[in-house]
Amino acid sequence: MTTESPSINLTSHDDVVRVEDLKVSFYTQLGVVRALNGVSFNIPRGRVLGIVGESGCGKSITGLSIMQLVVAAGRTEGGRILFREDAGQEPPVNILDYGKNSPEMRKIRGNNISMIFQEPMSSLNPCYTVGNQIEEAILLHQTNDKTEAHKRAVEVLTKVGMPNPSRIAASYPHELSGGMRQRAMIAMALSCNPTLLIADEPTTALDVTTEAQILDLMRGLQSEIGTSIMFITHNMGVVAQMCDEVAVMYMGRVVERATVDDIFYEPRHPYTISLLQSIPRLGRTKGRLASIEGSVPDPYSTTPGCSFHPRCPVAIKGLCDTIIPEETIVDAAKGHTVRCHLNS
Amino acid sequence: MTTDDMLLEVRGLKKHFPIRTGLMRRVTGMVKAVDGINFHIRKGETLGLVGESGCGKSTAGRAILRLHEPTAGEVIFNDPVLGKIDVTQADRETMMKLRPNMQIIFQDPFTSLNPRLTVGQIVGEPLEIQHRAKGTELSDRVAELLKEVGIRPENMTRYPHAFSGGQRQRIGIARALALNPSLIICDEPVSALDVSIQAQVLNLLDELQEKYGMAYLFVGHDLSVIEHISDRVAVMYVGYIVEMAKTDKLYFSPKHPYTEALLNAIPKADPRLRTRPERLQGDVPSPANPPSGCYFHPRCRYAKDICSVERPPLTDIGDEHFVACHFARELSLTGVQPLSDIKLEMPPARTV
Amino acid sequence: MAVDAAKLPATAHPAEDVGTIPQWKLMVRRFRKSKLSVAGLIMLIILYTLMIFSDFLAPYDHNRIDSNYAWAPPSQIGFADGKIVTYALKQTLDEVRFEWIYAPDLENPIPVEFFVQGYEYRFLGIIPSKLHLFGVPEGSQINLIGADKDGKDVFSRLLKGSQISLTLGFVGVLISVIIGSIVGTASGYFGGAIDNIIQRLIELLRSFPDIPLFLGLAAALPMGVPVQVRFFLITIIIAMIGWTGLAREVRAKVMAFRASDYTSAAIAAGASHWHVITRHLIPNAMSHIIVVGTLAIPGAIGSETALSFLGLGILPPAVSWGVMLRDAQTIEAIVNYPWMLLPVGVLIIAVLSFYLLGDGVRDAVDPYA
Numbered sequence A: 001m002t003t004e005s006p007s008i009n010l011t012s013h014d015d016v017v018r019v020e021d022l023k024v025s026f027y028t029q030l031g032v033v034r035a036l037n038g039v040s041f042n043i044p045r046g047r048v049l050g051i052v053g054e055s056g057c058g059k060s061i062t063g064l065s066i067m068q069l070v071v072a073a074g075r076t077e078g079g080r081i082l083f084r085e086d087a088g089q090e091p092p093v094n095i096l097d098y099g100k101n102s103p104e105m106r107k108i109r110g111n112n113i114s115m116i117f118q119e120p121m122s123s124l125n126p127c128y129t130v131g132n133q134i135e136e137a138i139l140l141h142q143t144n145d146k147t148e149a150h151k152r153a154v155e156v157l158t159k160v161g162m163p164n165p166s167r168i169a170a171s172y173p174h175e176l177s178g179g180m181r182q183r184a185m186i187a188m189a190l191s192c193n194p195t196l197l198i199a200d201e202p203t204t205a206l207d208v209t210t211e212a213q214i215l216d217l218m219r220g221l222q223s224e225i226g227t228s229i230m231f232i233t234h235n236m237g238v239v240a241q242m243c244d245e246v247a248v249m250y251m252g253r254v255v256e257r258a259t260v261d262d263i264f265y266e267p268r269h270p271y272t273i274s275l276l277q278s279i280p281r282l283g284r285t286k287g288r289l290a291s292i293e294g295s296v297p298d299p300y301s302t303t304p305g306c307s308f309h310p311r312c313p314v315a316i317k318g319l320c321d322t323i324i325p326e327e328t329i330v331d332a333a334k335g336h337t338v339r340c341h342l343n344s
Numbered sequence B: 001m002t003t004d005d006m007l008l009e010v011r012g013l014k015k016h017f018p019i020r021t022g023l024m025r026r027v028t029g030m031v032k033a034v035d036g037i038n039f040h041i042r043k044g045e046t047l048g049l050v051g052e053s054g055c056g057k058s059t060a061g062r063a064i065l066r067l068h069e070p071t072a073g074e075v076i077f078n079d080p081v082l083g084k085i086d087v088t089q090a091d092r093e094t095m096m097k098l099r100p101n102m103q104i105i106f107q108d109p110f111t112s113l114n115p116r117l118t119v120g121q122i123v124g125e126p127l128e129i130q131h132r133a134k135g136t137e138l139s140d141r142v143a144e145l146l147k148e149v150g151i152r153p154e155n156m157t158r159y160p161h162a163f164s165g166g167q168r169q170r171i172g173i174a175r176a177l178a179l180n181p182s183l184i185i186c187d188e189p190v191s192a193l194d195v196s197i198q199a200q201v202l203n204l205l206d207e208l209q210e211k212y213g214m215a216y217l218f219v220g221h222d223l224s225v226i227e228h229i230s231d232r233v234a235v236m237y238v239g240y241i242v243e244m245a246k247t248d249k250l251y252f253s254p255k256h257p258y259t260e261a262l263l264n265a266i267p268k269a270d271p272r273l274r275t276r277p278e279r280l281q282g283d284v285p286s287p288a289n290p291p292s293g294c295y296f297h298p299r300c301r302y303a304k305d306i307c308s309v310e311r312p313p314l315t316d317i318g319d320e321h322f323v324a325c326h327f328a329r330e331l332s333l334t335g336v337q338p339l340s341d342i343k344l345e346m347p348p349a350r351t352v
Numbered sequence C: 001m002a003v004d005a006a007k008l009p010a011t012a013h014p015a016e017d018v019g020t021i022p023q024w025k026l027m028v029r030r031f032r033k034s035k036l037s038v039a040g041l042i043m044l045i046i047l048y049t050l051m052i053f054s055d056f057l058a059p060y061d062h063n064r065i066d067s068n069y070a071w072a073p074p075s076q077i078g079f080a081d082g083k084i085v086t087y088a089l090k091q092t093l094d095e096v097r098f099e100w101i102y103a104p105d106l107e108n109p110i111p112v113e114f115f116v117q118g119y120e121y122r123f124l125g126i127i128p129s130k131l132h133l134f135g136v137p138e139g140s141q142i143n144l145i146g147a148d149k150d151g152k153d154v155f156s157r158l159l160k161g162s163q164i165s166l167t168l169g170f171v172g173v174l175i176s177v178i179i180g181s182i183v184g185t186a187s188g189y190f191g192g193a194i195d196n197i198i199q200r201l202i203e204l205l206r207s208f209p210d211i212p213l214f215l216g217l218a219a220a221l222p223m224g225v226p227v228q229v230r231f232f233l234i235t236i237i238i239a240m241i242g243w244t245g246l247a248r249e250v251r252a253k254v255m256a257f258r259a260s261d262y263t264s265a266a267i268a269a270g271a272s273h274w275h276v277i278t279r280h281l282i283p284n285a286m287s288h289i290i291v292v293g294t295l296a297i298p299g300a301i302g303s304e305t306a307l308s309f310l311g312l313g314i315l316p317p318a319v320s321w322g323v324m325l326r327d328a329q330t331i332e333a334i335v336n337y338p339w340m341l342l343p344v345g346v347l348i349i350a351v352l353s354f355y356l357l358g359d360g361v362r363d364a365v366d367p368y369a
């Protein structure tokens, strides 16, 4: 298994977060789930990094690890998560050095990194108004003045495009539609001006038209505020529209990492290529779709060698099924790396 | 247009669910889940039915099969033996004879198979119900069906929990296939699947259609998938079909403002195609309390006075292009641009 | 074909094909993982075994009176000449309180004999027998856990009482499970007017407070009837009150299963009501019915005890734990003759075991609930 990460300065950007060889396992009654098997990637400051991959490949666990919010059954078994609040901060903090509930970690969660989830209802408290909850977050970390907090809450609700912010502030979560709730969640996440926003499939539960509204909103806010975003999704269309950089994950590893343009136009990993070939393209594909054979791997099993080799159409017998491919640099200037024997 | 190749004609189909409140469970309102839809499906073709969550797609599919008893309307099915029959009026015996010809595939691979039955029992159940086969004949037929959908027949004795989502979906397809139907209602069969598995199932449906010539009513909300699989597409909004046309026409020259908005909202899988068109604002109205006139008028950019008063009927504006908009012939709307055709090649295979 | 069947991955766990294990077996496995529930099950097996053999284990008939032994304390057990012995009691009369004061007469060991002939009973209600596990010769008495005010052997009564206490609740719940399942299934499956009527009826029944309803019904029972009839009537009362809750739970489950896609698929293939109910609804609802039933038994056992305690349930000369507790209701009894409270201990063990079992079964049936 590789422990080395590619040379630190692949890109000219300063990274907000650099995850190095992160390993997380779940010990369950049915066996061990190696959720993350050495995940490495970086999130350049002020950019949107997309994390894509099939269900169960470890996208959410990666996000939760950065927040140190993985449930107790999940054990971090190695790696580092380096966080730089300000550009050029030296040395960076290793988030994993802090205890899950330490004051430092709580400060990071409140001030520096926010997270939004697929199902907004799960993170909004049904007993308080939306306004109350945003004020709460602001009072906890920014100001002690209640009227000031309220003013800011309404401000941030306006910012996320709520049609009638003061009325929304006074409503309870269940009184809002799915899209409105997601906006409220975004407002809450942005209320403390985070350095990094982790968005875990924020639009998956929404309809296309609402999804488009939310994506527009996030893009707009991102270019306005300059927050770095880690955007988790499994929809390639959303990746294309939303992200600057992309990390493709498969079975707990990042198998390819590139700019969004390279991912779509110059993909190198057989998995990325198959994934792109298997989605219907508007106005293009009639007839057969190229599909990836086999099924999504069972979380309890471990695959020797490259974890994609059982489904890979071009796997090299005797190599891919025994040796885990190293992360290789395809294009250092653009930060394009791939983990595949065909590229090394 | 001959009518002989017509398989299904749906006319004015309505399904209203009563809203009951209070101790006496009095009906205090109606959820107009499907509110007077018209469409037809020809033999062997695929009609895509697309729309946002809650617009009544599933209800429409179920009402056709009388899994929900329709509130009003006609469903004329062209049975290979019995000829054209209004399904909504059929008695028990006729229904029993009609049923094998109309089957259904469901969205959720985890709840659509009875966890207590083996895969063999699940796929064989329709044959048993219709007394088509027994004993070894039954298991032979089941094995054949499983092979047809890419499941190894040895798996017959296993239970659904041992299969992945995609495999379960195949088992559901085998069950629908068992009685050789001429129409299969596919209620979002790939929505719950991973992208890589989605393509397998779409291909399978394609191949089965080529082989057996059944028609599909393909319900979905992913516009790219619908475009890929459908010959014609119908767009639904709050229980009403607002536009129906051949797939290319609907996608490249839509005539209904809602279709336009829907198409514009598709996240295009091409980073070089980042447009920010005018977005549809607001939310989908509740089918329990829809707006007056054209249900779309509160969100429509092109709405005029008449729109809030009169509901436009679904009319043919030529060449099987049906639109329910007062200004269908006047508006010039933008459809999707085809995505650039990126040629992706697998790296050549090598040996060590 | 999209995927060559041969290429599909075989099974996830090559060592064992979990896929061919039916769901109920998986449930048994999950159940076995819960230690406490298994302990509850074992405890219940022991209790019910004791109940079945109660006449054999009891040295005396539960109504055998011997005023010489009124309030006799537990017999002391010892060894003499390599034999298990007990001791005769020396009685002295407390002149002030006019009570016997007992002390074991250690000079006078009485051998305990095994497999002796004693009072006649019918094993399992059929086979006549006089065999008892142990006993002492005529003329003396062994009271393992003391005697009551008439000198009746509490140990024998406790065993005999279990026959009613452990079966009445069980049978009552069984009947309510049957009624509840049928009514609940009908209500959930057919819906509409049937459902409406049944639900209103259930609401009506449930709107009566339980305890007065119990008491009212029990008080209305005829007094001078044989034990069996009374047992039967009380069982019916318990069932009448218990079935409503069960019917509601079954109804909710049946409604969910009825709305499920696999039921729709069967209907779309032309399945009859009978087919849907027997193939899809009952098998799926069964595990939930078992859970609810198991968790209802302790309540029913408690109800019997309570009624008997109040003198409205089982009446002497028959004996149940509730009847025994009725004898222990004076402060005097509790302070001076604490063994009279033993039925409470056994009752708590039985009730707790049922709860532990029910919890385990529920977790096994529905691990995510």
Ligand SMILES: Nc1ncnc2c1ncn2[C@@H]1O[C@H](COP(=O)(O)OP(=O)(O)OP(=O)(O)O)[C@@H](O)[C@H]1O
Residues within 6 Å of the ligand: A026, A028, A033, A034, A035, A053, A054, A055, A056, A057, A058, A059, A060, A061, A062, A071, A073, A234, A299
């Ligand atoms: N609490 C848990 N206990 C056991 N295993 C878990 C737990 N949480 C996650 N896992 C496992 O960790 C792996 C990664 O999970 P994760 O939630 O990160 O997937 P994901 O990529 O976010 O998938 P999805 O697209 O479905 O959200 C999965 O195989 C999952 O089974």
Ligand SMILES: Nc1ncnc2c1ncn2[C@@H]1O[C@H](COP(=O)(O)OP(=O)(O)OP(=O)(O)O)[C@@H](O)[C@H]1O
Residues within 6 Å of the ligand: B017, B031, B032, B033, B051, B052, B053, B054, B055, B056, B057, B058, B059, B060, B221, B287
């Ligand atoms: N059994 C029912 N009783 C009452 N209302 C119902 C019932 N089934 C559906 N509805 C309502 O009817 C409307 C249409 O539902 P339907 O399931 O047909 O939508 P859909 O288009 O299939 O949505 P989705 O994309 O979420 O599957 C919804 O508002 C729903 O709440």
Ligand code: SF4
Residues within 6 Å of the ligand: A269, A270, A271, A306, A307, A308, A309, A310, A312, A313, A314, A315, A316, A320, A325, A339, A340, A341, A342
């Ligand atoms: S390393 Fe081999 S198996 Fe892995 S992706 Fe590349 S080619 Fe396929």
Ligand SMILES: [Mg+2]
Residues within 6 Å of the ligand: A059, A060, A061, A200
């Ligand atoms: Mg996730």
Ligand SMILES: [Mg+2]
Residues within 6 Å of the ligand: B057, B058, B059, B187, B188
């Ligand atoms: Mg639906």
